Amino acid sequence: MNTCAPRPIVVAQAASASHCANCDARHRSVCNAISTDDLERLAASAIPKVFAKGQLFIEEGEKAGDFFNVTRGTAKLYKMLPDGRQQITGFASAGHFLGLAVSDTYAFSAEAIEPVELCRFSRSKLRVLLDDFPALEKRLLQTACNELVAAQEQMLLLGRKTARERLASFLSTRIAEAAACGEHGSTISLPMTRAEIADYLGLTIETVSRTFTRFKAEGKITLPSRDEVQICDLDWLNGVASGQDHHAFA
Amino acid sequence: MNTCAPRPIVVAQAASASHCANCDARHRSVCNAISTDDLERLAASAIPKVFAKGQLFIEEGEKAGDFFNVTRGTAKLYKMLPDGRQQITGFASAGHFLGLAVSDTYAFSAEAIEPVELCRFSRSKLRVLLDDFPALEKRLLQTACNELVAAQEQMLLLGRKTARERLASFLSTRIAEAAACGEHGSTISLPMTRAEIADYLGLTIETVSRTFTRFKAEGKITLPSRDEVQICDLDWLNGVASGQDHHAFA
DNA sequence: TCAAATCATTGACCTGCATCAAAATCATCG
DNA sequence: CGATGATTTTGATGCAGGTCAATGATTTGA
The missing domain is CATH 1.10.10.10 (Winged helix-like DNA-binding domain superfamily/Winged helix DNA-binding domain)
Known part of the structure; x- marks a missing residue:
C-alpha cells in the first residue's frame, strides 16, 4: 500500500483555518507572496492532491490545464526521446512550482519518485490570482529566473563535465x-x-x-x-x- | 575596422520620436508590452550601445548592475570552467532580453559574435519600469518561461542525443x-x-x-x-x- | 598582391564511458 | 522466514567521439 501522510493529517477544519495557513511548504514557495490575510483567497483556488510513488501527474505534450505547487515529497521532471532515452531536467520537492510554460501543452513530464503532496491550480484560477496579487507574479518571475540559472549550470554539466x-x-x-x-x-x-x-x-x-x-x-x-x-x-x-x-x- | 551600422542611422531626432519608436526589434522584444504612448518613458531608461565582434559585455561573477535588450546582431551566452572548457548556453539575437537573474552577480558571460546593438537598462531603472508597467513584468515572465522550455530541450540534447x-x-x-x-x-x-x-x-x-x-x-x-x-x-x-x-x- | 593569421577539414589513433553480462545485495510479501 | 523481483555492483569488451597532427581554405592587413 502506498500511504502518503507520515505526518498528522489536519482534517476538515473550520473555514477560517485554510489548508494554506497550515501548509509547511508555504514559507519556501511562491505562496509566501500572499499575505496571511489573503490566504483564504489562495486556499480557495488551490486544490490539495496526493500522488503515490510512480504516478505520472504531468505528461509532456498533453494540454496544460493546471499548475502545481509541491508541498511534500519529490517528483522527477523529464523529457523523453521516442526510443526511450530519458533526460531528467530536475527534481521538484517542497516549495517547487510546476507548469511554468506559456505554451498550451506541457513541455515535460512529471512523476512522483516518492509519495508527493501538492496543490493544483487551474490555469484560469491562477490567472485571476496573478491579476489580483501582483506580488505573486513578481515572485513567480524570481522563481523562473532562479530555475533558468540552475538550467544553465546543468547545461555546463551535461555539455562539458x-x-x-x-x-x-x-x-x-x-x-x-x-x-x-x-x-x-x-x-x-x-x-x-x-x-x-x-x-x-x-x-x-x-x-x-x-x-x-x-x-x-x-x-x-x-x-x-x-x-x-x-x-x-x-x-x-x-x-x-x-x-x-x-x-x-x- | 569594426563598423556596426550597415543600416541608415537615425541621428539626433526631435525628442518626440524616441529611439524606441524607431526600434526594429521592438515588436519582437519585451518592449512590445509598452504602449506607443508610453514609449518615451521607456526610451528615457534605455541607453543604446554598440559592441564590436569579440567584445565581452557581461562577465560571469561580476556585479549584475544592468540588463540588456539586443536590438541587432548576435551574442553568445556562456559559462566556463577554470581550465577553459566552455559551454555556450544560448545565442541571443534581436529581441532577446539578457540579465534575467535575481542574484546580484551575473550567472553567465556574454560576448558579441558579430557587431551587436543593444539597449542597456540599469537595475534600478528597470525596477521602476516594472512597477509602472505591470504588462512589462508579465511579458518578462512569459519570456523567462519560454527560455526555460528551450533550456530543458537543450538538456535533453546535451544529456542524451x-x-x-x-x-x-x-x-x-x-x-x-x-x-x-x-x-x-x-x-x-x-x-x-x-x-x-x-x-x-x-x-x-x-x-x-x-x-x-x-x-x-x-x-x-x-x-x-x-x-x-x-x-x-x-x-x-x-x-x-x-x-x-x-x-x-x- | 602576398604573407600571416584564423578557421575548417581530414586522417590516425586513443580513451572515457556505454554496452553486455553476471553476480551480489536489498526490499517485498505470501 | 524464504522466495521472488528490483536494484546495485562489478567485470569484460566495444565504440562514439575526443585528441593530436597536418593540410586546405578563407580572411585580414601591410
Missing part, C-alpha cells in the same frame, strides 16, 4: 540545498534511484555506480545505506564539482 | 527560428564559427565538421559557403533531430 565532475556536482548541490533548508549535517539522503541519478546527469547506471564506488575507495565519501551518502571531504567535493584539476591524479 | 542528432537539432531549430522571422527559405546563415557550434552542442570542432561533411555526403545538406547551410531534406532533418531511428542505418 566528466562523469566524476557530474556526480560531485550533484552531491555538492544536494548538500547545499540541504543546508539551505537548515540541515547542516554531512550526510544526505537521496530519494532517487541510481537510474534516476544517471538520467539526470546524462550517464548510465553503471557509470554512476562505479563513480560512487571510486569516491568511496578514495575515502571521500561513505555509503551508509542505499539512499544515504556521507561526505567526508566537502572541500574536495566542491573542487571536483567546479572542474578544478580535470587532469590531476591525486 | 548523439552528435548527428545534436547537429540536426541545431539546424532544425535555426530553420524554425528563421521561419518565425518570416524567412521561409531552405538556406540558413550561421553567424557563429564551428568552434562556437561545438561549444553550444557539447562537442568538439572536429566532430561538428565531420558531421557536417557526412550530412553533405548523404545529400541531406549543401554548404554554399562557410557560414551558409542549405537543407535539402527537411523532413529527414527533423526526424534525426527528434531522435527517431537512433540505430537505423539508411
Whole structure:
C-alpha cells in the first residue's frame, strides 16, 4: 500500500483555518507572496492532491490545464526521446512550482519518485490570482529566473563535465540545498534511484555506480545505506564539482 | 575596422520620436508590452550601445548592475570552467532580453559574435519600469518561461542525443527560428564559427565538421559557403533531430 | 598582391564511458 | 522466514567521439 501522510493529517477544519495557513511548504514557495490575510483567497483556488510513488501527474505534450505547487515529497521532471532515452531536467520537492510554460501543452513530464503532496491550480484560477496579487507574479518571475540559472549550470554539466565532475556536482548541490533548508549535517539522503541519478546527469547506471564506488575507495565519501551518502571531504567535493584539476591524479 | 551600422542611422531626432519608436526589434522584444504612448518613458531608461565582434559585455561573477535588450546582431551566452572548457548556453539575437537573474552577480558571460546593438537598462531603472508597467513584468515572465522550455530541450540534447542528432537539432531549430522571422527559405546563415557550434552542442570542432561533411555526403545538406547551410531534406532533418531511428542505418 | 593569421577539414589513433553480462545485495510479501 | 523481483555492483569488451597532427581554405592587413 502506498500511504502518503507520515505526518498528522489536519482534517476538515473550520473555514477560517485554510489548508494554506497550515501548509509547511508555504514559507519556501511562491505562496509566501500572499499575505496571511489573503490566504483564504489562495486556499480557495488551490486544490490539495496526493500522488503515490510512480504516478505520472504531468505528461509532456498533453494540454496544460493546471499548475502545481509541491508541498511534500519529490517528483522527477523529464523529457523523453521516442526510443526511450530519458533526460531528467530536475527534481521538484517542497516549495517547487510546476507548469511554468506559456505554451498550451506541457513541455515535460512529471512523476512522483516518492509519495508527493501538492496543490493544483487551474490555469484560469491562477490567472485571476496573478491579476489580483501582483506580488505573486513578481515572485513567480524570481522563481523562473532562479530555475533558468540552475538550467544553465546543468547545461555546463551535461555539455562539458566528466562523469566524476557530474556526480560531485550533484552531491555538492544536494548538500547545499540541504543546508539551505537548515540541515547542516554531512550526510544526505537521496530519494532517487541510481537510474534516476544517471538520467539526470546524462550517464548510465553503471557509470554512476562505479563513480560512487571510486569516491568511496578514495575515502571521500561513505555509503551508509542505499539512499544515504556521507561526505567526508566537502572541500574536495566542491573542487571536483567546479572542474578544478580535470587532469590531476591525486 | 569594426563598423556596426550597415543600416541608415537615425541621428539626433526631435525628442518626440524616441529611439524606441524607431526600434526594429521592438515588436519582437519585451518592449512590445509598452504602449506607443508610453514609449518615451521607456526610451528615457534605455541607453543604446554598440559592441564590436569579440567584445565581452557581461562577465560571469561580476556585479549584475544592468540588463540588456539586443536590438541587432548576435551574442553568445556562456559559462566556463577554470581550465577553459566552455559551454555556450544560448545565442541571443534581436529581441532577446539578457540579465534575467535575481542574484546580484551575473550567472553567465556574454560576448558579441558579430557587431551587436543593444539597449542597456540599469537595475534600478528597470525596477521602476516594472512597477509602472505591470504588462512589462508579465511579458518578462512569459519570456523567462519560454527560455526555460528551450533550456530543458537543450538538456535533453546535451544529456542524451548523439552528435548527428545534436547537429540536426541545431539546424532544425535555426530553420524554425528563421521561419518565425518570416524567412521561409531552405538556406540558413550561421553567424557563429564551428568552434562556437561545438561549444553550444557539447562537442568538439572536429566532430561538428565531420558531421557536417557526412550530412553533405548523404545529400541531406549543401554548404554554399562557410557560414551558409542549405537543407535539402527537411523532413529527414527533423526526424534525426527528434531522435527517431537512433540505430537505423539508411 | 602576398604573407600571416584564423578557421575548417581530414586522417590516425586513443580513451572515457556505454554496452553486455553476471553476480551480489536489498526490499517485498505470501 | 524464504522466495521472488528490483536494484546495485562489478567485470569484460566495444565504440562514439575526443585528441593530436597536418593540410586546405578563407580572411585580414601591410
